[in-house]
Amino acid sequence: MASNTSTNNGGGYNFKVVLLGEGCVGKTSVVLRYVEDKFNDKHISTLQASFFNKKLNINGKRINLAIWDTAGQEKFHALGPIYYRMSNGAILVYDITDEETFKKVKNWVKELRKMLGSDIRLVIAGNKVDLEKERNVTVEEAEEYAKQVGAVHFHTSAKQNFNIEEMFLDLTQRMMQHADIVEQKSTLMRNNSTRRNVVVVEDESAEPAQPSKSGCCSGGGS
Template sequence: MTNMSAAAAGPNATYNFKVVLLGEGCVGKTSLLLRYIEDKFNDKHLTTLQATFLNKKININGKRINLAIWDTAGQEKFHALGPIYYRNSNGAILVYDITDEDSFGKVKNWVKELRKMLGSEIVLIIAGNKIDLEHERTVPLEEAESYANMVGAKHFYTSAKLNQGVEELFLELTQEMVERFEQNSQTDLNRTQRVLVVDDEAPVQSSCCTGSKTN
């Protein structure tokens, strides 16, 4: 069950969403996050130990949205901690390095795990990062986009270094999370209304006459 909280019925609702960044070490998760939050890029490799999170407040079509974005460690020894960080997530950004085919394979593993643990409620975005190194690409564009379509995820190409595709990626993710939340809220409302109708019905009186004497 994902953790979406917002007063969906109110015009002044604030939507609070949890987003998790997943992927191998060195694919650029932290760089993407810093580019989005602070519009900064550090040429030195940034190693995330376990996990950190940053907040981003945005406004889309008059809706106030607070994103709590978790940046997880990509090293193999931290993989077992994954469920601790992606539990109750509304969205996940699965990052791979377009020059590292193995990192794309690991994205497929994360997708399987997220679908298994969180079902189809979580919004997935797959990011092929480091397009500034296009000449070193080893992950075919068609393969990546075909896979994303197959698992119901949107695919973006990004470069934290050149600031390409980063804002668009987070905007698309946020819009999809809002849409998913509102759909689920309407479904819950309809379900509640149906339950109330049933609850208001008078109990059925039994017309059974077992135990009566026969002539």
């Protein structure tokens, strides 16, 4: 499986993150709140995909996040692989007031695991917790499902700026950990390969070895 993780000698990381989910769950609001700290009450549907860039510094390490916000309408579903291929992380967003959007998250998870396996770090975001009274997806069900598929679950509100920063930070740190492990394994394999390919060449300039003298008596015939 191809991985888009890249690190450089200066301690920098480049990661691709994709947001997936149904239309109207608040994907664009989540990204805009994180990248620009803005919120717009008027819903504007994303057509196909939007691209955002965010630069971070965590423990002295530079991180560049390329964030893809995809359209949620069914007619754009087939375009999904174009945007999530080579992704290091995915945020799957659902609306806590709409159970159908949570079911669709499960479909996305299956698709991502099928295409990218364990190379991708997953977050499941239950958005719009400012509408808690209208909740239709139980906290227990959502968190249990996230645990089953190896994702981390966050409750978020783009409107109230709740858990947005924390969610992206957690995902970024997990992508960094995974990138470091991949790099370590790659270095180990390279080192092992180098050792296997070592050929011992005898020094031709050395004095030829003298034949050892036989311990038996010479010249005496029977």
